[in-house]
Amino acid sequence: MDNYDLIIVGGGPAGSTLAWALRDSGKRILLIDKQAFPRDKTCAGWVTPAVMDSLQIDPLKYGQAHTLQPIRRFRIGMMGHPAVENDHGEVVSYGIRRYEFDDFLLDRADADKALASPVRSIERQGGQWIINDTWEAPLLVGAGGHFCPVAKLLGDGPGGHETVVAAKEVEFEMTPEQAIRCQARGDTPELWFCDDLKGYAWVFRKGNFLNIGLGREDNHKLSDHLQDFVSNMQASGRIPSDLPGRFKGHAYLLYNHAERPLLDDGVLLIGDAAGLAYTQSGEGIRPSVESALLAAQVIQQARDYSASSLKTYGEAIGERFGARALNRHEGWQMPHWVRNPLAGTLMRSHWFTRKVVTERWFLHQDVPPLKLAV
Structure with missing residues (x-):
């Protein structure tokens, strides 16, 4: 049995950042992931300067060897209506490929790694967590996304009926012919909100790579909304008419809307495993x-890994992200005050789409970067 001080399950941005x-x-840290890296990851793929700052990544250096698309504008609208384009006058975000970005973060994490190693069993014995009858540690951190096996240990929390957002998307490298015909611009991502404001679609171009997707809170209508969106974008020339592969x-x-606990004796959840995606944008x-x-x-700083010693983590999450509303009737994307007949008017407003939708809900420019404090 290999002994560690902590085991992190999940090698994405949350797990690799913790190890780093x-x-x-x-x-002594072990980081486990069910996949080998680099690996494909379904995600629109964009990070703000605040994220790069928190991770101590120099965009100029990163961009020398990886896809890094500066974003200065956003094109926003409601489906079936004209879009509003706002120029922010500076770089407010970056388009990245998760295939590259996650591998970069994982590579610099100073930890032992067990990749292509699905978690088959988790047992608790004498204050130790035993994983796959092979590794043990007193602290287990779940960083494996929504379906993280560590999150399953803690359950879904009060009620057990969390609102889950479902999304489908595709990312591919365009051929030279597709790149010429595609009207979507790299420095101007497009965000298109569903008429009922229960989700939105996007078109993100990163050089010759194109990411198209749609996310909603009601999974049974997801495919229909996605097909309508893709057809409209193709008809208008925003995206190529011949998309390869299938949407994942x-x-x-x-x-x-998340109810799952953040911690217990000897266990913590971080990232999507903890249900931390921003409520207004879904960005995680x-x-x-x-x-x-x-x-x-x-x-x-913890004196031990008991729940009482780790509870300051839950307090820190609440202080950083606010108290959870736990009100599913507010819907997914928009607060109740937006979800009324004025929504169409607001979405045609340059001020609202820039100051509220983009700068506040998607970019969180009012929140300073979180610095490493250990």
Whole structure:
């Protein structure tokens, strides 16, 4: 049996950031993931300058060897209506490929790694977690996304009926002919909200790579909405008419609607495993990174790994992201005050789409970067 101080299940941005943040802690860390890296990951793929700052990544250096699409504008509208385009006058975000970005973060994480290693069993014996009858540690961190096996240990929380957002998307490298015909621009992602405001679709171009997708809170209508959106975008020339491959699905929880506990004796959840995606946008990379940084600080300072010692992590999450509303009737994307006949008017407003939708809900520009404090 191999002994560790902590085991992290999940090698995405949350898990790799936690291992990176604890690099000078002297703790022996094992990071497990069911897949080998680099691996495909369904995600629109964009990060704000705040994320790059928190991760101490120099965009210029990163962009020399990886896809990094500066974003200065957003094109926003409701499906079936004209879009509004806003120029922010500076780089407000970056388009990235998760295939590259996640591999970069994992590669720099100072930890032992067991990749292509699905978690088959988790047992608790004498204050130790035993994984696959092979590795053990007193602290187990779930960072494996919505379906993380560690999250299943803690259950769904009060009620057990969390609102799950389902999304489908495709990312591919365009041929030279497709790239010429595609009207979507790399520095101007497109966000198209469903008429009922229960979801939105996107078109993100990153150089010659194109990501198209749609996410909604009601899975049974997802494919119909996606097909309508793709057909409209193709008819208008925004995207190529010949899309390769099939759209892949994934799911996640929104922060205000997630009920699963964040911790218990000897266990913590971070990132999508904890249900931390921003409620208004569904964006999960920044919450994943920041939750990992907060967890690293708590792990460093904890006198032991009991729930009472780890409870400061839950408090830190609440202070950073706010108290969970736990009100499913508010819907997914928009607050109740937007979901009324004025929505169409608001979505045609340059001020509203820029100051509220983009800068506040999607970019969170009013929230300063979280710095590594361990």
